[in-house]
Amino acid sequence: MSRRRQIYEGKAKILYEGPEPGTIIQYFKDDATAFNNQKKGTINGKGVLNNRISEHIFTRLGHIGVPHHFIRRLNMREQLVRQVEIVPIEIVVRNVAAGSLTKRLGVEEGTPLPRTLIEYCYKDDALGDPLIAEEHIACFGWASQDEMNEIADMAIRVNDFMCGLFAGINIRLIDFKLEFGRIWDGDYSRLLLADEISPDGCRLWDMESDEKLDKDRFRRDMGGEVEAYQEVARRLGLLPEGTANEVLDLEQHRKKRGK
Numbered sequence: 001m002s003r004r005r006q007i008y009e010g011k012a013k014i015l016y017e018g019p020e021p022g023t024i025i026q027y028f029k030d031d032a033t034a035f036n037n038q039k040k041g042t043i044n045g046k047g048v049l050n051n052r053i054s055e056h057i058f059t060r061l062g063h064i065g066v067p068h069h070f071i072r073r074l075n076m077r078e079q080l081v082r083q084v085e086i087v088p089i090e091i092v093v094r095n096v097a098a099g100s101l102t103k104r105l106g107v108e109e110g111t112p113l114p115r116t117l118i119e120y121c122y123k124d125d126a127l128g129d130p131l132i133a134e135e136h137i138a139c140f141g142w143a144s145q146d147e148m149n150e151i152a153d154m155a156i157r158v159n160d161f162m163c164g165l166f167a168g169i170n171i172r173l174i175d176f177k178l179e180f181g182r183i184w185d186g187d188y189s190r191l192l193l194a195d196e197i198s199p200d201g202c203r204l205w206d207m208e209s210d211e212k213l214d215k216d217r218f219r220r221d222m223g224g225e226v227e228a229y230q231e232v233a234r235r236l237g238l239l240p241e242g243t244a245n246e247v248l249d250l251e252q253h254r255k256k257r258g259k
């Protein structure tokens, strides 16, 4: 039971009204979906891990001056963020060919791209988030040209930073998805990086073995999803050795006590 007003329930998160105007609480669920919602399941403890991983990455991005919506983590599954008007575009940044790119263009999975590729998809579940060109964005007014320039610049900065962050823990950043939102001050708006950054929306491969440490394990029925997400958190230093299960056990324990 919740005392707070629920604003929205998405595939992996629930949004609640925050304690102050202009804030929102993001609750991270264990639910996982793939292939435009056709495949559904749960990854035990995913919400706890994604909450921590996303907190870490947003905080680090803040340190290099990337404006973002994250304020603070509230508890194991919730974080307080600034309320933004989401730009209805998913920004996909690719360093290595994988996923829909390989299917669309027949490029072999794992082929390094000669330059970082940015793609845009229209955020619409009913349409299956179709790939769009910048011309569609301009034509339908989903974002201004200035906003698109800023989004592309920020996406490249985020990519450069995240490639380094993950390379430092022996993980190759293959591709990932970003979302941006606007906050308004009178007639003027500012863009903030929003949503989450976690193994749900990134492809992460072990640098040596190419082992997948992301949601592709779920998409492809490979098993070991929980362990993969835990491994990412562990390498980021978010789960001191041997504590991964303890964190989840603690949550189970609290639930049993009705807290």
Ligand code: UDP
Pocket: 090, 092, 098, 099, 100, 101, 129, 175, 176, 177, 200, 201, 202, 203, 215
């Ligand atoms: N992605 C995402 N949400 C989406 C679509 C893609 O987070 O709705 C992420 C996905 O996890 C991957 C990257 O964006 O890291 C590129 O995904 P792709 O276009 O290859 O799509 P998919 O293989 O998921 O169909």
